[in-house]
Amino acid sequence: MNLETIELQTREAPRFSLLVLHGLGADGNDFVPVVQALDLTPVLTQGGLRVVLPSAPEIPVTINGGMRMRAWYDIRHGDLSQREDADGLRASQALVEELIDREEREFGIPPERVVLMGFSQGCAMTLMTGLRYPKRLAGLVGLSGYLPLLDTTEAQRSPANATTPIFLAHGTGDGVVLPARAKASLAELRRLGYAVDWHEYPMAHEVNMDEIQALQHWLVQTLTAAA
Template identity: 55%
Template sequence: MSLETLEFETAPKPTRSVIVLHGLGDDGHGWAPITQELDLSPLGAVRFVLPHAPLQPVTINNGYVMRAWYDILGTDLARREDERGLRDSLQKLEALIAREKERGILASRIALVGFSQGCAMALLTGLRHGEGLAGIAGLSGYLPLAATTAAERSAANRDTPLFLAHGTEDPVVMHSRGVASRDALAALGYTIEWHEYPMPHSVSAEEIDDLNRWLLRVLAD
């Protein structure tokens, strides 16, 4: 099953793509206003692709059906992971990246951005993708399937810039979990731009400004 997407282009004939992955219970529409705050005009035409995660029951929410990239089995995000769900969404996102390349966008001009569950999927997918991407940004999330990252990561993306940001008052994905993910990736040799903000599980104007500057840099020729 392919993913439904919301898309918009800043001008005709885009040469770069930014794929934005929402969090649990949200959809692409939830990130459209934030994405439209980004000013990437110095790069020329950019296509923003905001996919909607599949609808599925989520265990931690009493089986309530909502949009989710994978099931959340409990509060311990490190020890109880829905590996099957994670890998299923990984394949769907690989197909989405392939479609962008089929539409003429080079892998080196594709950036992945994700929030919360979307952060997990951006890291899972981007680090394993077979061609070098422009960059991978993860907001208020964590590194999933961390124990397999070293063995499964792609050599093509070992030098891909990472942008990681987290709220110090996050009660959903604890700040310490974000820090642990940052440290695990640093130990594997990745170049990470780290930001933290005095906020809960949310997005701030300062964070969007920092992300904007990073995207301008990694998507530039």
């Protein structure tokens, strides 16, 4: 299945890619303003950047009465650790892996110069895919989300991304992905030895400017290190 994408590019043959996965019910347009707010000048001077913002397929979502909407997987229970949609998660993992592969196949940007980023469900897909992807990635960014299928991560993770840097940020007042779920994910990632740069902000299920500035600093460091 080919995903609809919004693609932004700073020069004809960019050296780096940032793939951004939206949350439940949104689409690829959702994070265009966030991307535009990032000042990544040092990255641009080292070879330019592609930003790819895909839109998830439309599927029925149980928690929303079976309404069809853009979603990376079904949500069946308000407690996100209950009745997880393992099949849906794996299907979207394959879609995201294809996006990563496409960057190298069509644009000559290898995985080690690709950062995978996501918000909410997109964060879940970033961690789900990034930790299992068989080639080294430049970095993983998870905003206001969690690690899905937490109990299977250790057995299924790829050694290729054992030392890949991870940026995680969450709101202390998040009522959608509760802070306790995010912190359980953080604890498991750290138990498994991942280098996680963790940030908390006094906000709900959203993005704020302090978070964007911290992300900007991390992206510049991570991508220039991948050069």
